[in-house]
Amino acid sequence: MKTIGTVVATYNGEKYLEEQLDSIVNQSLKPDKIIIVDDCSTDGTTTIIGRYIKKYPEMIIYEQNQRNLGHKQTFERGISICETDYIALSDQDDIWESDKIKRCYYTLEQNEDAKLCFHDFSLIDGNGNTFAGSFWESALTPLPVSGSEARKRLANLTNIVSGCAMFFSSDLKQYLLPMPNSKWSLHDWWIAVVAFFLANPIIVRDALTRYRFHENQVCSLAVAAKIKRKRRTLRAVPHKIRREIGRILFRKKITEMRLQEAKERQRALSQDVLRAIGMYKTLRLNHISMEELSDLKSIVESNIQASRD
Numbered sequence: 001m002k003t004i005g006t007v008v009a010t011y012n013g014e015k016y017l018e019e020q021l022d023s024i025v026n027q028s029l030k031p032d033k034i035i036i037v038d039d040c041s042t043d044g045t046t047t048i049i050g051r052y053i054k055k056y057p058e059m060i061i062y063e064q065n066q067r068n069l070g071h072k073q074t075f076e077r078g079i080s081i082c083e084t085d086y087i088a089l090s091d092q093d094d095i096w097e098s099d100k101i102k103r104c105y106y107t108l109e110q111n112e113d114a115k116l117c118f119h120d121f122s123l124i125d126g127n128g129n130t131f132a133g134s135f136w137e138s139a140l141t142p143l144p145v146s147g148s149e150a151r152k153r154l155a156n157l158t159n160i161v162s163g164c165a166m167f168f169s170s171d172l173k174q175y176l177l178p179m180p181n182s183k184w185s186l187h188d189w190w191i192a193v194v195a196f197f198l199a200n201p202i203i204v205r206d207a208l209t210r211y212r213f214h215e216n217q218v219c220s221l222a223v224a225a226k227i228k229r230k231r232r233t234l235r236a237v238p239h240k241i242r243r244e245i246g247r248i249l250f251r252k253k254i255t256e257m258r259l260q261e262a263k264e265r266q267r268a269l270s271q272d273v274l275r276a277i278g279m280y281k282t283l284r285l286n287h288i289s290m291e292e293l294s295d296l297k298s299i300v301e302s303n304i305q306a307s308r309d
Helices: 019-025 044-053 070-080 102-108 147-155 170-176 186-200 236-282 290-308
Strands: 004-010 033-036 060-064 086-090 116-124 130-132 167-170 202-211
Touching: 004 070, 004 102, 019 033, 019 044, 033 044, 033 070, 044 236, 060 070, 070 086, 070 170, 070 186, 086 102, 086 170, 102 116, 102 167, 102 202, 116 147, 147 186, 147 290, 167 170, 167 186, 170 186, 186 236, 236 290
Parallel strands: 004 033, 004 086, 033 060, 116 202
Antiparallel strands: 086 167, 116 130, 116 167
């Protein structure tokens, strides 16, 4: 039987981490290894991890980043040190259904050309209450998609698979790593791009994870800012005019910054797709027709040109 690894990225996740780790170690088909990479947590996350290491010393491999690297690079590190045949990705605050690994494992065993399978997931709140039984049914665009439709959406810079729903063969690692260094290229986006261009990912039509939405505890300085009101006086009128002009200029600057960021994102993600197309050609694969490949390349090149205008 092939080996299975789970890569967990953690950062200040003490509130929900135990529930997620319990759902992983109690799978009907247990993982051989759980790779936990912590991104310099400052709460009780590492203490919780320590308890699980003592309880499952043969199963858990733990590493902590020397400095805060962010979500993508933390997952990238976890994938790089995971040496199992299959890999599943795990957020720190979700809950896996008990047969998730089993369903995904046998799906790929029966479909070797797929290299990656992905499933639906339900949505829960901070207390674990379900408010949507299917992410796919709740999505703004039709999901799931595979094959040529998936590649078309990726060429149009839309990710169609969430990291928490991925289960893939380690055969893909040599093409996944190193991941693009752009801040716009998230780990699950890049994995999806590589998988759909170099293999034939397959759908598992069940919700096998409970994806948790909860309050963001990071306070925005903008929200906390206080604005003092001044009395209306004759001298305040020009001040108000200057202030309003300042606001208009500020809004214009913000709009320009967002437009520039959108172009940067468009250019970076388009380059990712071109990189995958290049790998497809180098490997001389044949599951994408020449016509489709030409159409996809045209879409991507058009996006790159638009990002430069």
